[in-house]
Amino acid sequence: MSGDLLMVEGLSKRFAGRGRSVRALDDVSFSIRKGETLGIVGPSGSGKSTLARVLLRLIEPDAGRILIDGEDWRSLSPKALRHRRGDIQMVFQDPLSAFNPRTTIGKAIMDPLRIHAVGKRHSRMAALAELLQRVGLSADMASRRIHEVSGGQRQRVALARALASRPRLVVLDEALSALDVSLRGQMLELLVRLQRDEGISFLFIGHDPAVVRMISHRVAVMDQGRIVETGDADAVFSDPRSDTGKALIAAIPTWR
Ligand SMILES: Nc1ncnc2c1ncn2[C@@H]1O[C@H](COP(=O)(O)OP(=O)(O)OP(=O)(O)O)[C@@H](O)[C@H]1O
Ligand SMILES: [Mg+2]
Numbered sequence: 001m002s003g004d005l006l007m008v009e010g011l012s013k014r015f016a017g018r019g020r021s022v023r024a025l026d027d028v029s030f031s032i033r034k035g036e037t038l039g040i041v042g043p044s045g046s047g048k049s050t051l052a053r054v055l056l057r058l059i060e061p062d063a064g065r066i067l068i069d070g071e072d073w074r075s076l077s078p079k080a081l082r083h084r085r086g087d088i089q090m091v092f093q094d095p096l097s098a099f100n101p102r103t104t105i106g107k108a109i110m111d112p113l114r115i116h117a118v119g120k121r122h123s124r125m126a127a128l129a130e131l132l133q134r135v136g137l138s139a140d141m142a143s144r145r146i147h148e149v150s151g152g153q154r155q156r157v158a159l160a161r162a163l164a165s166r167p168r169l170v171v172l173d174e175a176l177s178a179l180d181v182s183l184r185g186q187m188l189e190l191l192v193r194l195q196r197d198e199g200i201s202f203l204f205i206g207h208d209p210a211v212v213r214m215i216s217h218r219v220a221v222m223d224q225g226r227i228v229e230t231g232d233a234d235a236v237f238s239d240p241r242s243d244t245g246k247a248l249i250a251a252i253p254t255w256r
Helices: 048-055 078-087 105-115 121-134 139-143 151-164 181-198 209-215 233-238 243-250
Strands: 004-016 021-033 037-041 063-068 088-091 169-173 201-205 218-223 226-232
Touching: 004 048, 004 201, 021 048, 021 063, 021 201, 021 226, 037 048, 037 209, 048 169, 048 201, 078 088, 088 151, 105 121, 105 139, 105 151, 121 139, 121 151, 151 169, 151 181, 181 201, 181 209, 201 209, 209 233, 218 233, 218 243, 226 233, 226 243
Parallel strands: 037 201, 037 218, 088 169, 169 201
Antiparallel strands: 004 021, 004 063, 218 226
C-alpha cells in the first residue's frame, strides 16, 4: 500500500432543517499521506468544519468510508475507539470554548493522558513538562487557567493538549486565524518542526490562502460540500482550475 495515513471515500452529510436541507458534505474523497499536510480552503459554509467534525467522530456522516492506516474508522467498536481516539486530534479557532474555565492548563493537557492511561503519575508530569516545552511554553503555565493567558499562548496550550495523546493526524480548523501575523508565523514554524520531527499529518483548514499555501503540501478546494479541485499547493494557488479556486485567489489583497 502507499503511505496513506487517512483515506476518505464518498463522505456525505446532509443537515435537515425546517423545510430545507443542506448538503454539507457531498461525496467527498481524498487521502493524506504520513507526514503530509493537506490544506482545505473554500468559501464560508462550504463544509470544511463539517468534514473536520466527521473525521473526529463528533458527528456521524450519512455515507462514506474513513480509513486510518487501512482500518475502518467508522466501524471501530467503542472499546477499540477508546484506544484509538487519540490518533486524530483537533485544534479549533477558539480554544476558550474547548477548555473548562475552572481547571488548570496542566490538568486540561493531562486529561487525555489519564484517559489514555499513558504512564504513571510522575511520568505523566514529566510528559506534561515536555509537552509545554515542545510548544514553546514555560512550565509555570501548568498552574494557570485558560482565560489567564494570551491568545497566542492559548493556541499553544490547545496544540499541547492535542499532542498529548500522540496523534497521527491533527486537524486544525482555522486554528491560527485569530492570531496576529507574528504569532501566526511562530505557530506555523512550530507545526512544520513537529511534522518534520515526528511525522505527524495535518489537515489544515484556513481562509487565508497565503497561510494555507505556506504550510500545505497539497490543497483541496471545497464548495457546497464538494471538493472541486485538488493538487499541489503551489499549483493550485498559482494557477487554480476551478471557478471557486480562481475566486479565492482573486480575493487575496494585492498589497500584501
Ligand atoms: N449542526 C448543523 N445543523 C444544520 N446545519 C449545519 C450544521 N452544521 C453546519 N451546517 C450547515 O452546513 C453547511 C456547511 O457548514 P460548515 O460549518 O461545515 O462550513 P465551513 O466551510 O466550515 O464554513 P466557515 O468557513 O464559515 O467556517 C452550512 O450550510 C451550514 O449552515
Ligand atoms: Mg468552519
